[in-house]
Amino acid sequence: MRVLVLEDDDDLRECMPTFLSTIADVECVLAGSVEQLQEKADDALRTDLALLDINLGRGLPSGVDAFDWLLNRGYAGRVVFTTAHAARHPLVAQALRLGRATVLSKPIPRARLAEFLHAERT
Amino acid sequence: MIRTTDYPSRIAWFSAMLATAIGIVGMLLELAGGRHVLGMPDWPAFVSLAVSASVFGALVAQRSRKNIRFASVAFVVNAAAISFALLVRDPYYAQAGDWLPFQANKLGCVLAALLAPQLWSALVGVGLHTASAGLVLASVDVELHQQIVFEPMGTVTFALVGVVLTLYRQRRLALERHVATVHAETVAAQQLARISLAVRDLANTPIQTLELCSAILQQRFPGAANILALQDRALARLTELGALLQRYEANLTWDHDATSLDAVAELERAALRP
Numbered sequence: 001m002r003v004l005v006l007e008d009d010d011d012l013r014e015c016m017p018t019f020l021s022t023i024a025d026v027e028c029v030l031a032g033s034v035e036q037l038q039e040k041a042d043d044a045l046r047t048d049l050a051l052l053d054i055n056l057g058r059g060l061p062s063g064v065d066a067f068d069w070l071l072n073r074g075y076a077g078r079v080v081f082t083t084a085h086a087a088r089h090p091l092v093a094q095a096l097r098l099g100r101a102t103v104l105s106k107p108i109p110r111a112r113l114a115e116f117l118h119a120e121r122t
Numbered sequence: 123m124i125r126t127t128d129y130p131s132r133i134a135w136f137s138a139m140l141a142t143a144i145g146i147v148g149m150l151l152e153l154a155g156g157r158h159v160l161g162m163p164d165w166p167a168f169v170s171l172a173v174s175a176s177v178f179g180a181l182v183a184q185r186s187r188k189n190i191r192f193a194s195v196a197f198v199v200n201a202a203a204i205s206f207a208l209l210v211r212d213p214y215y216a217q218a219g220d221w222l223p224f225q226a227n228k229l230g231c232v233l234a235a236l237l238a239p240q241l242w243s244a245l246v247g248v249g250l251h252t253a254s255a256g257l258v259l260a261s262v263d264v265e266l267h268q269q270i271v272f273e274p275m276g277t278v279t280f281a282l283v284g285v286v287l288t289l290y291r292q293r294r295l296a297l298e299r300h301v302a303t304v305h306a307e308t309v310a311a312q313q314l315a316r317i318s319l320a321v322r323d324l325a326n327t328p329i330q331t332l333e334l335c336s337a338i339l340q341q342r343f344p345g346a347a348n349i350l351a352l353q354d355r356a357l358a359r360l361t362e363l364g365a366l367l368q369r370y371e372a373n374l375t376w377d378h379d380a381t382s383l384d385a386v387a388e389l390e391r392a393a394l395r396p
Contacts, residue, residue: 009331011328012327012331015334018334018338019335021338022341054321063187080135082346084322084323084324084325084326084327084330106329106330107326107329107333107361108333109355110334110337
């Protein structure tokens with residue numbers, strides 16, 4: 001199973017693949033920004049699940065922009081937004097309106113992440 | 123930066139300064155107008171001018187420590203000085219004839235209603251101007267008294283209008299103070315909400331990292347389960363803290379620029395706020 005992880009926090013981005021591998025046989029594509037995501041377009045578009053951090057830094061393209069970019073290129077996998085922001089933050093509200101994606105607030109319990117992974121496998 | 127809670131004292135201070143300035147200008151006109159009246163003493167006008175100028179100077183000197191009570195006392199002292207000058211000088215106008223009686227007193231009643239910083243100072247101001255006119259009326263000769271038409275009813279009417287205006291204005295000022303207080307509380311609640319959310323935003327990603335690392339360590343080091351359980355409990359408490367801070371989110375109004383909310387910048391801005 002392939003998972004795209006778009007996360008601007010270096011530590012979280014580094015430990016996410018190790019954690020996911022404790023749950024399932026996972027191959028991760030890592031990106032710290034939308035620009036890095038675009039550089040890895042081929043690998044990213046072949047993933048089954050995308051974990052997109054919404055806020056990728058002030059003034060930078062957000063996870064919502066990454067979602068639009070993926071959809072425009074025919075991304076067929078499941079999309080989960082992750083956010084440390086408040087639920088009523090405009091960017092989070094925008095992500096919630098997208099419908100096709102799920103929004104999870106950090107810190108996401110490990111059991112919840114495991115549920116998503118298992119659901120994708122089945 | 124002007125705090126909304128400062129508005130009442132600022133308004134009171136401005137009103138007292140305006141009243142003393144009007145007192146100075148009015149007394150200069152009064153002084154000029156009385157020049158042609160035979161035997162008219164100038165000293166009451168000069169005393170009034172000196173008092174008004176002193177009060178104005180005191181208000182300017184104390185402007186950095188605005189205080190409503192001080193402004194009220196200043197207003198009453200100024201009104202007393204003007205009333206005293208009119209009390210001494212008006213009988214000379216009455217003796218000279220061709221006099222529109224108590225115009226300054228009537229104007230004083232209206233100005234007290236419009237400018238006095240507090241209810242008591244407005245009522246005292248109206249009372250001083252009315253009493254001054256009444257004493258003058260009582261002191262003039264019976265023959266002159268009969269020549270003064272529409273008095274004391276004219277002055278009493280202005281005094282009553284002054285009282286009604288005072289009550290209306292004080293009610294409006296009380297409402298403005300209430301609105302200013304509510305506004306200040308709303309601003310404080312917004313600031314607290316933004317700070318709380320900024321703290322939560324900064325903490326959530328590191329907590330997520332700790333959460334995942336804890337899971338990884340549990341799998342790799344089963345022997346350390348007891349220690350890792352302690353870490354999990356600590357993480358759970360930090361997560362609960364985040365949930366508590368989330369309650370402040372209800373007080374927050376997001377503006378259009380909030381899409382670029384930067385938690386660090388928000389905390390730095392909060393530290394600079396007075």
